[in-house]
Amino acid sequence: MADNRAVSYAGAGKVEVHDIAYPKLELADGPGVNPANVGRKCEHGVILKVVSTNICGSDQHMVRGRTTAPEGLVLGHEITGEIVEVGRDVEFLKVGDLCSVPFNIACGRCRNCKERKTGICLNVNPDRPGSAFGYVDMGGWVGGQAEYVMAPYADFNLLKFPDRDQAMAKILDLTMLSDIFPTGFHGAITAGVKPGSTVYIAGAGPVGLAAAVGAQLLGAAVVIVGDMNEDRLAQARSFGCETVDVSTGSPQDQIEQILGIPEVDAAVDAVGFEAKGHGAQSGHEAPATVLNSLMDVTTAGGGIGIPGLYVTGDPGGVDDAAQRGALSLSLGTGWAKSLSFATGQCPVMSYHRELMNAILADRVSIAKAVNATVITLDDAPRGYREFDSGVARKFVIDPHGMLAA
Numbered sequence: 001m002a003d004n005r006a007v008s009y010a011g012a013g014k015v016e017v018h019d020i021a022y023p024k025l026e027l028a029d030g031p032g033v034n035p036a037n038v039g040r041k042c043e044h045g046v047i048l049k050v051v052s053t054n055i056c057g058s059d060q061h062m063v064r065g066r067t068t069a070p071e072g073l074v075l076g077h078e079i080t081g082e083i084v085e086v087g088r089d090v091e092f093l094k095v096g097d098l099c100s101v102p103f104n105i106a107c108g109r110c111r112n113c114k115e116r117k118t119g120i121c122l123n124v125n126p127d128r129p130g131s132a133f134g135y136v137d138m139g140g141w142v143g144g145q146a147e148y149v150m151a152p153y154a155d156f157n158l159l160k161f162p163d164r165d166q167a168m169a170k171i172l173d174l175t176m177l178s179d180i181f182p183t184g185f186h187g188a189i190t191a192g193v194k195p196g197s198t199v200y201i202a203g204a205g206p207v208g209l210a211a212a213v214g215a216q217l218l219g220a221a222v223v224i225v226g227d228m229n230e231d232r233l234a235q236a237r238s239f240g241c242e243t244v245d246v247s248t249g250s251p252q253d254q255i256e257q258i259l260g261i262p263e264v265d266a267a268v269d270a271v272g273f274e275a276k277g278h279g280a281q282s283g284h285e286a287p288a289t290v291l292n293s294l295m296d297v298t299t300a301g302g303g304i305g306i307p308g309l310y311v312t313g314d315p316g317g318v319d320d321a322a323q324r325g326a327l328s329l330s331l332g333t334g335w336a337k338s339l340s341f342a343t344g345q346c347p348v349m350s351y352h353r354e355l356m357n358a359i360l361a362d363r364v365s366i367a368k369a370v371n372a373t374v375i376t377l378d379d380a381p382r383g384y385r386e387f388d389s390g391v392a393r394k395f396v397i398d399p400h401g402m403l404a405a
Helices: 057-063 164-169 171-178 180-190 206-217 230-237 252-259 289-297 331-336 352-360 380-388
Strands: 005-009 015-019 046-054 079-086 098-101 148-151 198-202 222-227 242-245 264-269 298-306 340-343 372-375 394-397
Touching (some): 015 380, 098 171, 164 171, 171 394, 180 206, 180 264, 180 298, 198 206, 198 289, 206 264, 242 252, 252 289
Parallel strands (some): 198 222, 264 298
Antiparallel strands (some): 005 015, 046 079, 046 148, 079 098
C-alpha cells in the first residue's frame, strides 16, 4: 500500500504535515467526519494522485481559529489530480486521466444537482445542503492537500483535461479551475457583469483577483478593485484594473475620481466575514462593512455577487451576533435601491469546462493574475503563514514534484 502525507489543522494559527491513511473508496471515521457518513461506500469514486492543490483564503479562516473546525482536519479543497484507481461503478474515467476536481462534492442524482445547483447537493452532507473536501461542517470528506485523495461521484464531478501534455503545460492556470477561478467568475456573473459594465470588487486576494479577471472576460469596461494591502492592489493593477485603497476611507470618493460618478453597475464581495472597517476604522474588524459599502456604491437596480465566505459559527467574532453570523446590514438601503444579492458556494460545474477552454485557447492567464507560486508539501506551513501575512501570491502545493519537473 502506498504511503500518504497531508496538511492538517493543528489548532489556531497552526498547520502540520504528517502521515495519514492512504485513501479507500469508503469514508472512514476521523476529525470532522459526520457520524452518518462513516462507512459510506464510494464505488462511484476514484483515488487521485494529487498533481496540484492550492491554499485558499477559506482555509485560512479555519487555520486562524475562526470556525468550529476540529484539530486534525485534513485541509484542501482545490485539487487537480491523476487517477490511479477507479471504483467499480465508474464508467467514463480511467486510470491515467488528468482531472480538475470541483471543490463542491455533488451526487448528480438529487433535485439540486439536476438543476445544476451543485454547491447545495442534498445527499453528501448529513448536516446541511452542500459539501466540500477538507472543510468544517461539510460532511467530513478528507481534504486534498495531500499526496493522494479520494474523490466520490467521479463521473459526475470530475473534469477530464482533453490532452495531458497540453494540460501539464498550463497546469498553473488549470489548477485554479477547482475553486477560485469559477468562484471569482461566479461573483461577476451573479453581480450581473456584462459588456460595458463598470464593476467594483471588494478584496484583492486571489478570489477578488479572479473576480476581476472574470469581469474582464465578460467584457466589463472598467474593473475597480478595493483593498488596504498595497502589494495586492499592485497585483490588480498588473493586469489592467483600477484600484482604491479603503484604508484611506470609504470607496465612493475614489470611485468617483475614476468614473466621474460615485457608483458602479455591479459589485462583488470577495472579502467575507473577517472584513475590517474603512478609513480610520481600517484596523478594526467590522464584518458588515463590505456589504454595506457595496450597497452604497452599487447603482439602483444593480447586483451584488457575494463569493466571500460567511459562516454561522465564528468563535472569534467581534460580538455575540457576529459569532452566530448575524450582521448589522442596512437591508433598507438594498431594498430601496432594488439591489439583487447572490450568496453561497459557487456551483463550479456551471463554469469550469468553459473556463478550461478559455485557458487552453490562451484567452486568459489566471495564474499570472493571481501570482501563482509553487511550493512543496513540506513547505505548506510556511505558505499558510505568508499567505496570512497578506502577500500577493496564490500558493500552489506540488506534492509529488510534478510541477517542478
